Amino acid sequence: MSKSNTKKPLKIKQPPDIYPTKTKAQVTIIFFAIVAMYLYSMNWTQRDMVGDITDAPANMVSVLGKFFPPNYSYWSNIWDEMALTIQMAVIATTIAAIITVPLALLSARNITTFKPLYYATRTFLNLLRTIPDLVLAVIFVGLFGIGLLPGILALIVFSLGILAKLISETIETVDMSPLEAMRASGGGTIQVIWTGLVPQVLPQFTSLVLYVFEINVRASVVLGYVGAGGIGQVLQSQLRYGHIAFPNAMAIIVLIFIVVLVIEYISSKLREALI
Amino acid sequence: MIEFKDVSLVYPNGTQGLKNVNVTINDGEFVVIVGLSGAGKSTLIRSINRLVTPTNGSLLVDDEDILKYRSKNLRKLRTKTGMIFQNYNLVKRSNVLKNVLAGRLGHTGTLRSIFNMYSKKDKSLAYESLKRVNIEEKVYNRADELSGGQQQRVSIARVLTQQPKYILADEPVASLDPPTSHQVMTYLKKINKEDNITTIVNLHFIDMAMEYADRIIGMRAGEVVFDGPASEVTEKTFEEIYGRSIREDDLRGGTES
Structure with a gap:
């Protein structure tokens, strides 16, 4: 906003937003930064995983199979x-x-x-x-x-x-x-x-x-x-x-x-x- | 007898609470201390039972300088000075009888009070005190179930159970409506006369001060600026104490609650 503008009486053409434009921009940036962080760390943990995530269900069935039926006696x-x-x-x-x-x-x-x-x-x-x-x-x-x-x-x-x-x-x-x-x-x-x-x-x-x-x-x-x-x-x-x-x-x-x-x-x- | 001899109090933050106060309060008197908020009324009253400690001068209660008192003497002093507070200061979750019996703390050993082993005499004293302020039917109610006026009566019963020599009342009616205020002041006055307990009350309502006091002490900025019998006091006196003209809300009869 230029200086000459601020000296004029403020004319409101539309109702003000709840948050100032600056705050809005900050929140938006923070939001996307956090989303990016999640995506990056998800990618990273996947890379270190032994085997493939698609194997997990099958593994689970075979391991759990050995536990069942529980020996209640x-x-x-x-x-x-x-x-x-x-x-x-x-x-x-x-x-x-x-x-x-x-x-x-x-x-x-x-x-x-x-x-x-x-x-x-x-x-x-x-x-x-x-x-x-x-x-x-x-x-x-x-x-x-x-x-x-x-x-x-x-x-x-x-x-x-x-x-x-x-x-x-x-x-x-x-x-x-x-x-x-x-x-x-x-x-x-x-x-x-x-x-x-x-x-x-x-x-x-x-x-x-x-x-x-x-x-x-x-x-x-x-x-x-x-x-x-x-x-x-x-x-x-x-x-x-x-x-x-x-x-x-x-x-x-x-x-x-x-x-x-x-x-x-x-x-x-x-x-x-x-x- | 309570004698303030050149008593001053400066709070740690530098506020002057009392400034060269010289006052003698005789046994059996009903004294009302008036002044605007911040004038030092509370500080004066709380000096007497050492909830605050003056930094200069000497304060004699029954001819002993209480400013030198330490824990054990302090308990004895507080046992003979009962106190009534603006916000009643009851334990809200405890029942009325337990609250009233708290008045016996100073007379009771630590272990006995922990196990609620109050003597039969103490218990009947507590009940009698409740009767005197006509609230004995609430004996097993929790304190927070009572109205403001009822809570203040319970706190008067607590003080009565303490059987003190002095009663200090710090703005006892400031949180109450006009009819209840008069009821509470009437009880205080009655107890003062019947039991001959010296009573000192802080008030900022000038009509109530004039109605109930034997003697009025006016304070401004930590100093005693007026001291005389209530009969000598006029609206002009109050204007001098307050340092401004009297307004509607200086009167209890007003609509302010």
């Missing part, structure tokens, strides 16, 4: 291991839920007004979250040997990272005014938190703990795979036996599938009731 051998996996998740979630409370309070900006402590706790939790659960399990198996204990420890550390973060964020959104009233009526720090804060976050707290429990049931299966006990370990050993044991492995997978579904159903119903 094998279930009688693995009830104990399945129960162990669930127990692992229960114990780990419970302990994590307890340890979370002080950590979440210390990493909530509105409760921990002493900045260095707040930053220290938050950094610690961030570090905790960067370690994948599988790595934790490998480390603890290395430390304590094969068994349930390393699995439980790995799950505790893993769920602590998620739980403390989510709960501290919940704490940061509470209404601070009742806490002020509790303080003004002579309550000590613990009393103020217990009577003013806890009722406000208890429903979300329970809901998040149940959610982490769901995650832990699934994670404990995977952890068993690296020697942390439970059903995952059985699955791994069956798969190692080769083709003969595949129907057993399939029976395990079906059982895990059912158990995880049931637990998720119960937990989501409970969470619905809470919020």
Whole structure:
């Protein structure tokens, strides 16, 4: 637009667009750049694939064929291991839920007004979250040997990272005014938190703990795979036996599938009731 | 008795909350503090229970300088000064009785309060307090089910349960409609007379201040600019305190909510 134009009173010939022309152009460019990126990376991954994508369906049929029919009679051998996996998740979630409370309070900006402590706790939790659960399990198996204990420890550390973060964020959104009233009526720090804060976050707290429990049931299966006990370990050993044991492995997978579904159903119903 | 001796308060951001305040509040008085928002009313009232801490001077409550208090003394001080807030400050998810019992926190050990082990005496005191503000039928309702006026009455019951020597009310009617405002002020006045509890109320409605106060303290820019019995106060006095002419919305009788 030339200078002489801008000085004239603006004459609107048509209604203005919602976005300025410049923004529109930018968005269009970004959109096509992203599409181009997708196309390029699709092309790249295809190039590295072993064999042809057209072979995949046939391969799938032949592999799955070896797994079917599942050997359901094998279930009688693995009830104990399945129960162990669930127990692992229960114990780990419970302990994590307890340890979370002080950590979440210390990493909530509105409760921990002493900045260095707040930053220290938050950094610690961030570090905790960067370690994948599988790595934790490998480390603890290395430390304590094969068994349930390393699995439980790995799950505790893993769920602590998620739980403390989510709960501290919940704490940061509470209404601070009742806490002020509790303080003004002579309550000590613990009393103020217990009577003013806890009722406000208890429903979300329970809901998040149940959610982490769901995650832990699934994670404990995977952890068993690296020697942390439970059903995952059985699955791994069956798969190692080769083709003969595949129907057993399939029976395990079906059982895990059912158990995880049931637990998720119960937990989501409970969470619905809470919020 | 509460004595402000040359009390000043500067907030960390440099705002002057109080400036050389010298005021003595005698036992049993019903004092209303008036002033525009930002004049320092809240700061003055919150200095008394140390929700804020003055940076200069001395503030005596029952002949002790409370500015030197640390955690344990502070709890004792707060136990004898009850507070009422503009936004009621109830725990919305908790029921009315639990909210009222929170007034006993200062008198109750940490473990007992965690397990809700309040004594029979405390519980009947809480119920009696609810009766005094005529809201005992809501005892098991959740606080967020009540109207604003009802919530403020619950918060008065909480303060009564605390059995304080002083009541500090920070804009207790600013969120209420005119009839409810008068109801709340009437309860406060009644409690002041019946229990002989020294009561300090922040208000910015001049008609209410004149109607309920024994004594009015006017504040502007952190300073006390007027201090005298309510009978001596006229509209002219308020114009001096506010530093401008009186408008419709300075009156509770007005349509502003």
